[in-house]
Amino acid sequence: MPPRKEVTLSLVAFLLLVFLALGLASHYRFAGLDLRPMHTDEAILGVKLGEFWNTGHFQYDPSDFHGPGLHQTSMLWGKMTGWGAPETWTEADLRLVAVLCGMGVLLTTLLFADALGRYGTAVAMLLTAVSPMMVFYSRYFIMEMQLVLLVSLSLGCFWRYSQGGTRLWLLVGGCALGFQHATKETFVLNVAAAFVGWAAARSMVGEFEPRKSSSFRIGPSRSKGRPSRPWLWVAIPAAVVSVAAYSNGFRDWHNVQDSFTTYLNYLERSGGSGHEKPWHYYLMLLFWHKDTLVWSEALICGLAVIGMIYSVAGDFQKTPGRQPFLVFLSVYTLALLGGYSILSYKTPWSILSAQHSLTLLAGVGAAAMWSRVMPGKFMRLLFNIGLLVGIWHLCLQSMRLTGTSGNPQFDYSADARNPYVYSHTQKxxxxxxxxxxxxxxxxxxxxxxxxxxxxxxxxxxxxxxxxxxxxxxxxxxxxxxxxxxxxxxxxxxxxxxxxxxxxxxxxxxxxxxxxxxxxxxxxKPVAPAPEPVPAPAPLDSVQPANNAPPPLPPEGTLSAPPSFSPSLPAMPGSTLVPLPQP
Structure with a gap:
């Protein structure tokens, strides 16, 4: 039996869904950024950013902290928007940087539009917009959301190049790769997973077949054929950007050295360092977590599994270039999730980049179900209704964890029952x-x-x-x-x-x-000193009645007010002793 003809989404419907995704993402990310108390990591990064702002120099600590990437992005944004002195900054100012990175992650989905299809791209954007994990950490001033944005940007650039784009895509992707290193050293896990995915796609499917022309062209058309060493167009800008970031503009080469020796510390910390979790911790976080309420992104994970199956067993005769990329994305996601699961050191935000690639695959799975499995308009309508119910449940979770509903009973933004809250400051x-x-x-x-x-x-x-x-x-x-x-x-x-x-x-x-x-x-406030009792008149001026002795002062009174202890001793300095950052 020949395969059914693939159903496509109209351009108008696609654009409406894209704008809906952008509206939902904005609604859950921008509101009430100052309602949640600062996490320890956010507070430490805020203080370090203030030092960087005042001195213009980033002091890299390879044992406890990450690279300068987030601070440099925040500095650029602050200068552009007219931030005042660090003493005037608010929590909302800092978290807005993470919000913008989260919105950028949503927009980078469009780079994969021809690989996911219109329906798949729209669904992936909707799921990214309302994913509780994505929403929560898009409002968190830590490195993770910027790292996810840079990873998505680099993968999108390389995909665009493979589909007929110019070498400028390689250049942009290389810069994004270098800035990943400057943002967080754990980017090496993403690079390793990408190599595994690329090798698997090459062996299982073959080369990515480029289209005759690229719909996302940057720069002039490249000459026929591929450059003999395209990796140089990635490696050189990546190295330049990374070195420039760590060296404070090529001025401090010791930081560059430390950015590599820090991996010795990471090998030690990978054993747990107080953050030990079982291997299935991330699977429970993604699929099912119940503590009074059910927290789950099972809709995304289930559709992603379908997307992985379709990537291997689907029919790609008319679009052969898609399958190698989808196989790559599937293997990359499994390798990344598996790598993080093997490590004993686990924090909930560490898995964000894997969750993002799962969301892209969820778009693939939803498109495969809608266009190839559902037999007829009525069944496709039922599928859409079921998908909307699942998205509504994600929206409900996002509303609770942002604390923007206006009802304190539904505020889980700093509640330990929220699985994305980790060693968090209490309200x-x-x-x-x-x-x-x-x-x-x-x-x-x-x-x-x-x-x-x-x-x-x-x-x-x-x-x-x-x-x-x-x-x-x-x-x-x-x-x-x-x-x-x-x-x-x-x-x-x-x-x-x-x-x-x-x-x-x-x-x-x-x-x-x-x-x-x-x-x-x-x-307690110090009690006021008792008013002094007037001294008695001289004896010779007193005319005692009946030769009686002069009266004595009332018992317990003093001739002078008491003196209190001098001022407090000098307090110790306000030297901040930071915690090791997860």
């Missing part, structure tokens, strides 16, 4: 900061603050970065007498023994992160 910390600010406003003199926690109380150093009289101690110091004291439960008893009895009011509990409870101690 009660915002309440504690509000109480501290109210206390400070009531005081006439300058207020001194001590924060006594194991990890310097991050993200408090970000929130209190403009306050000069804040000290951060990781052990209980000898002197504990600030106006405001913040101590976690581990140090509470020791702190209490060093404070005068009944000198502070206690406010608790406030959650810093799961398992870390803070107590707020506010010094």
């Amino acid at each position: 009660s910390l915002l309440k504690m900061m509000g109480e501290v600010e109210a206390y400070v406003k009531k005081q006439d003199a300058e207020v001194k603050i001590q924060v006594i926690t194991r990890d310097s109380g991050w993200p408090l150093p970000w929130y209190w970065r403009t306050w000069k009289n804040v000290g951060y101690q990781e052990t209980v110091p000898e002197t504990v007498d600030a106006d405001v004291i913040v101590a976690d439960a581990e140090f509470y008893d020791e702190v209490k023994t060093r404070l005068p009895a009944d000198a502070y009011t206690e406010h608790y509990p406030f959650g810093l992160r799961p398992g870390i409870i803070l107590t707020l101690l506010l010094k």
Whole structure:
């Protein structure tokens, strides 16, 4: 029986769905960026960005932090849009950089339009727009979303070149590859998975067959045939961009060396470093996670599996160039997901690039079901209805995890029951900061603050970065007498023994992160000094009645007002002790 004729989506319907995807993505990404408290990683990156902004020099730390890519992108965006001094920045300012990267990921889907087909491209964009994982981390000031954007851009450029594009596509793809290295060192896993996918596609299907012309042409047409060494058009710009980023414009070559020696640290950290998870952690995160509510991207994963099957067993006689790419994308996704699953070190955002390629394959699977499997218009209509129900469930999850519904009962943006929340700052910390600010406003003199926690109380150093009289101690110091004291439960008893009895009011509990409870101690106002009692008149001026002795002062009074202790000793400096970044 000959295969059914493939059904295509009209251009008008395609454009409507593209604009719908852009509208949904904007709705879930831009609103309420300041509602969620800063994660520790966000706060540390924000402080480092402020140092970079003020000094113009990025100090690369190969043991704890990542490359300068996100900071350079943020610096460029901040200069273009007129950011003020770092003290004036808000959480929304920083997170907007991640939002723009997330919107860029959505737009790069169009680079694969002829590989996915119109219907597949539209579905992939819709799923990317409302994917809970994509939405949540598009509002997170960490490196991951920029890395996903650069990975998608480089793959799209190489695909466009394979389909008749000019060498400029290789140049752009190489620059994106180099900036991946400058953004996050784990890009090597994506490169390794891409080589595995390319080798598998070559052996299973053959070369990517270029079309006669490219619908996405950049620059003049290339000469007939391929350049003898196309990899040079990728490797050279990648190396130049990476070195330029790490060396602060070819000025600090030590950072370039450290960008390679850091992989020795990564080999040690791959064993877990406190982030150990079982091999199936990412599969549970993607398919099914239930904690009061069901969190699942099973719709995307299920359609992606269908897309992988279609990539191998589908009919591509009329479009032979598509199959090698789809096979490559399938193997690349499996290799990347498998590589991350093998490593003991796991954080939920690490899998974003694999989740993005799953979303592209989900578009392929949806297109195969809609155009080749569904027999007739009615069945295609039912399929579309079922797909819309699945997208609605993704929208519902995205609404809950952004906290923008207006109903606190549906706000899971910093709730531990949200599977994408990982060692996150709890919202009660915002309440504690509000109480501290109210206390400070009531005081006439300058207020001194001590924060006594194991990890310097991050993200408090970000929130209190403009306050000069804040000290951060990781052990209980000898002197504990600030106006405001913040101590976690581990140090509470020791702190209490060093404070005068009944000198502070206690406010608790406030959650810093799961398992870390803070107590707020506010010094009570000093009672006003008693007014002095007038000295008695001289004895010779007193006329005692009936020769009685002169009256004595009331018992307990003094002839002079008491003097109180001098000012507090100098607080330790506000040197921030950052946590190792996951």
